[in-house]
Amino acid sequence: MEKMKQLFKKNNKNQALSFLLVIVMYVAIEALLKTGNLKSLYTSMLVPVCCYCIVALALNLVVGVSGELSLGHAGFMSIGAFTGVIVSGYLSNFIGSQMVCFAIAVVCGAIMAAIFGFVISIPVLKLEGDYLAIVTLAFGQIIKTLVNNIYLGYDQAGFHFSFVKNTIELQSGGKMFISGPVGATGTTITSNFTAGVIMILITLIIIYNFMNSRQGRAVMAARDDKIAAQSVGLDIVKTKTMVFVLSAALAGAAGVLYGLNFSTLVPSKFDFNTSILVLVYVVLGGLGNMFGTLISTIVLVMLPQLLRALNDYRMLIYAVLLIVIMIATNNKTIRDMITGVFNRKKAEGEGE
Amino acid sequence: MSKEYILKTENLGIDFGGLTAVNNLNLKIEKNQIYGLIGPNGAGKTTVFNLLTKVYEPTRGKVIIDGQSTEKMDLVAVNKLGIARTFQNIRLFKELSVLDNVKVGLHNQKEYSLVSAIFRLPKFGSAEKEIESEAMELLDVLGLKEFADFKAKNLPYGKQRKLEIARALATHPKILLLDEPAAGMNPAETAELLDTVKFIRDHFQIAILLIEHDMKFVMGLCEKITVLNFGEVLAYGDPDDIKNNPEVIAAYLGSDE
Numbered sequence: 001m002e003k004m005k006q007l008f009k010k011n012n013k014n015q016a017l018s019f020l021l022v023i024v025m026y027v028a029i030e031a032l033l034k035t036g037n038l039k040s041l042y043t044s045m046l047v048p049v050c051c052y053c054i055v056a057l058a059l060n061l062v063v064g065v066s067g068e069l070s071l072g073h074a075g076f077m078s079i080g081a082f083t084g085v086i087v088s089g090y091l092s093n094f095i096g097s098q099m100v101c102f103a104i105a106v107v108c109g110a111i112m113a114a115i116f117g118f119v120i121s122i123p124v125l126k127l128e129g130d131y132l133a134i135v136t137l138a139f140g141q142i143i144k145t146l147v148n149n150i151y152l153g154y155d156q157a158g159f160h161f162s163f164v165k166n167t168i169e170l171q172s173g174g175k176m177f178i179s180g181p182v183g184a185t186g187t188t189i190t191s192n193f194t195a196g197v198i199m200i201l202i203t204l205i206i207i208y209n210f211m212n213s214r215q216g217r218a219v220m221a222a223r224d225d226k227i228a229a230q231s232v233g234l235d236i237v238k239t240k241t242m243v244f245v246l247s248a249a250l251a252g253a254a255g256v257l258y259g260l261n262f263s264t265l266v267p268s269k270f271d272f273n274t275s276i277l278v279l280v281y282v283v284l285g286g287l288g289n290m291f292g293t294l295i296s297t298i299v300l301v302m303l304p305q306l307l308r309a310l311n312d313y314r315m316l317i318y319a320v321l322l323i324v325i326m327i328a329t330n331n332k333t334i335r336d337m338i339t340g341v342f343n344r345k346k347a348e349g350e351g352e
Numbered sequence: 353m354s355k356e357y358i359l360k361t362e363n364l365g366i367d368f369g370g371l372t373a374v375n376n377l378n379l380k381i382e383k384n385q386i387y388g389l390i391g392p393n394g395a396g397k398t399t400v401f402n403l404l405t406k407v408y409e410p411t412r413g414k415v416i417i418d419g420q421s422t423e424k425m426d427l428v429a430v431n432k433l434g435i436a437r438t439f440q441n442i443r444l445f446k447e448l449s450v451l452d453n454v455k456v457g458l459h460n461q462k463e464y465s466l467v468s469a470i471f472r473l474p475k476f477g478s479a480e481k482e483i484e485s486e487a488m489e490l491l492d493v494l495g496l497k498e499f500a501d502f503k504a505k506n507l508p509y510g511k512q513r514k515l516e517i518a519r520a521l522a523t524h525p526k527i528l529l530l531d532e533p534a535a536g537m538n539p540a541e542t543a544e545l546l547d548t549v550k551f552i553r554d555h556f557q558i559a560i561l562l563i564e565h566d567m568k569f570v571m572g573l574c575e576k577i578t579v580l581n582f583g584e585v586l587a588y589g590d591p592d593d594i595k596n597n598p599e600v601i602a603a604y605l606g607s608d609e
Contacts (some may be wrong), residue, residue, distance in 0.1 A: 206470050209469060209470045209471075209472060210466075210469060210470055213464075213466075213469030213470075213476065213480075214455070214459055214462075214463070214464065214469070214479075214480075214483070215466050215469055216469070217452050217455055217456050218456060220445065220447065220448055220452075221445040221448065221453075221456040223447075224444075224445040224446050224447055224448065225443045225444070225445055225446075227407060227427070227439075227443060228439065228443035228444070228445065229445070229456070230426070230428050230431070231405055231407075231427055231431060231436070231437055231439075231443075231520075232431060232436065232456060232457045232459065232519060232520070232522070232523050233428050233431035233459060233460045233523055234428065234456070234459055234460075235428055242466060246466075288447075
């Protein structure tokens with residue numbers, strides 16, 4: 001009973017809603033898929049939407065919960081995606097089960113992204129605000145350029161690696177995992193919608209568990225007031241590193257999901273634009289608001305598809321709509337109207 | 353052997369550019385003592401707090417907490433040594449709940465790893481339970497129990513000051529620094545706060561150093577008082593000595609010059 005009560009506390013309402021949303025959406029879409037009522041235009045978007053949801057949630061951990069701006073999250077996706085492609089391509093030689101391959105690839109992608117996250121957090125988290133944002137931006141560019149120049153293949157003799165120029169000659173039966181700017185080709189597609197939804201749910205659990213722990217509280221405290229946080233003995237750099245690495249790992253896992261959803265994947269997919277798009281989802285969804293992030297991500301990723309009928313004007317209308325949505329969600333009157341509809345009961349129960 | 357001092361400063365001083373904000377300060381605070389630091393506006397009282405807690409690095413002299421010099425330590429390290437404070441311009445974790453503010457104070461007292469947090473291992477449950485009950489206890493001491501679920505920024509001003517005290521106490525300090533705890537409170541609240549501060553000292557067995565402008569509050573509470581003026585010690589003694597010290601009266605009311 002106590003647990004039930006807790007579930008409906010103000011704070012937990014948002015969490016319950018997030019899980020509910022994901023599960024309901026999943027059931028609804030699965031039903032549409034089974035009955036064949038979903039256009040192929042949309043089915044091809046399902047896994048990318050899941051992927052962007054995870055990255056947006058991960059980025060909200062950095063931007064919303066810890067209050068630092070990161071413009072390089074596409075970099076972590078990229079690391080995750082290409083690690084995933086390599087691991088999954090390599091393991092498929094030994095392991096029959098695609099599911100197991102995929103799961104291991106996700107874990108490896110997350111770990112690799114976490115390692116990079118940790119390495120860049122060393123110089124980055126000593127900086128603050130705009131400076132930090134600019135360094136993460138540069139990091140994203142570096143990763144893109146690096147991956148653009150990597151040639152990696154595998155055959156009976158083992159891995160072959162070259163940088164900048166492709167000098168690899170594989171024996172017959174060998175496979176190129178990454179070929180520079182062309183990226184990964186011939187990847188076996190092992191991602192699917194169900195895996196994506198499970199990953200969103202796991203991400204939500206990790207993020208909420210983190211936010212409701214002593215580490216999560218410490219991060220939010222450091223965001224609200226740095227001096228006060230230090231005065232109660234919080235090591236701010238340590239807590240922020242923790243969030244950054246966790247967020248990088250989640251973004252990496254999302255990258256794997258994305259990378260294994262396409263048979264070809266170019267490194268330039270994960271450029272500055274992608275980082276900014278994800279940031280837009282986060283800002284629109286609300287800083288620190290995971291439920292809002294899910295909604296805004298789903299809407300904004302699908303929007304260009306819905307506007308397809310507009311042909312050449314598509315991105316123009318998309319941009320205009322984005323501006324309108326941003327203004328509307330920041331207008332107090334409109335916002336009160338929307339929250340009023342959802343929270344009529346809450347207003348009555350205030351002051352409890 | 354000399355008395356045990358929980359906090360001692362030796363010729364402590366700081367300059368900002370060419371301006372000497374604090375100079376030659378020698379404080380000696382005993383265990384379980386309530387000590388007052390008073391002086392006119394701009395005398396350097398809050399600067400002293402910032403020196404003691406390492407918000408500022410002293411230009412001269414040193415601070416010794418519980419026998420240990422705080423040289424080369426930062427804010428975090430001196431807090432771990434046993435010094436906790438409140439702020440003149442309230443610094444709460446605004447977006448967190450009242451309860452969570454205190455829980456943050458308990459961060460280093462009851463620990464568990466990130467892994468047990470994310471996977472909700474048994475260690476998490478037991479530690480969180482202890483954190484919750486201790487945080488509620490502290491809120492109870494300061495009369496904030498019923499506000500536990502409020503966001504800190506939505507508390508009335510006086511209660512925000514009390515929450516800062518609760519948060520500071522959560523770090524299990526040996527000495528607590530209160531920067532104008534009664535500011536913005538009405539007489540009834542101030543009287544209540546006076547009892548609370550005494551209770552805190554007796555209950556937690558800690559020393560308290562406070563800055564305050566409300567003379568009734570200071571005189572009724574402090575066992576020893578140091579008066580600062582223009583960054584230098586003007587007088588030191590019992591409340592009665594201070595009350596009748598002509599220099600102190602002149603500094604507060606303004607001299608004829």
